[in-house]
Amino acid sequence: MRIGELSQRTGTPPRLLRYYEEQGLIGADRTPNGYREYDDSNVNRVLQIRGLLDAGLPTRIIKQILPCLDEPLATHFSDMTPETIAGLELHRDRMTARINCLTRNRDAVAHYLDALGPRGAGAGDPTADSSPTR
Structure with missing residues (x-):
C-alpha cells in the first residue's frame, strides 16, 4: 500500500509516517518511480507506535522495544x-x-x-x- 492508504488506515498524517521511517520505526520498499510501498504489517506497527508515543515514550526507546512487541519472548538489550x-x-x-x-x-x-x-x-x-x- 502507498503512504496515503497507510495514513488513512491508521489516522496518521503522511508527514509523521515519513518521520517514523526516518527514525527506523517502520520500513517501506521503493517502487521504480520512487513511491513508498508499505506492507500490511505496518498498520499494526504504526498503531503500536502511536500508542507508545501517547504514553509518553520517546522514539529512541520505542525503536528499542518494538521488536519485543512483535516477538514478546524476544528481548533485545543491545543499547540498554x-x-x-x-x-x-x-x-x-x-x-x-x-x-x-x-x-x-x-x-x-x-x-x-x-x-x-x-x-x-x-x-x-x-x-x-x-x-x-x-
Missing part, C-alpha cells in the same frame, strides 16, 4: 544503558499512575450514573431518547 532502563521504569510508573487515575474517574462516573437511576443508566445508550424532559 542504566539511564535507558531508569527512563523505561519512569514511563512505566507514569502509565500505571494514569491507568489508576482513569480507573478511578471511570468508576466515579459509573457511580454517578447509577445514582441518577434509570435516566442516568440509559445516558450511555445511543438508542435512548435524548430529548430534554421539562
Whole structure:
C-alpha cells in the first residue's frame, strides 16, 4: 500500500509516517518511480507506535522495544544503558499512575450514573431518547 492508504488506515498524517521511517520505526520498499510501498504489517506497527508515543515514550526507546512487541519472548538489550532502563521504569510508573487515575474517574462516573437511576443508566445508550424532559 502507498503512504496515503497507510495514513488513512491508521489516522496518521503522511508527514509523521515519513518521520517514523526516518527514525527506523517502520520500513517501506521503493517502487521504480520512487513511491513508498508499505506492507500490511505496518498498520499494526504504526498503531503500536502511536500508542507508545501517547504514553509518553520517546522514539529512541520505542525503536528499542518494538521488536519485543512483535516477538514478546524476544528481548533485545543491545543499547540498554542504566539511564535507558531508569527512563523505561519512569514511563512505566507514569502509565500505571494514569491507568489508576482513569480507573478511578471511570468508576466515579459509573457511580454517578447509577445514582441518577434509570435516566442516568440509559445516558450511555445511543438508542435512548435524548430529548430534554421539562
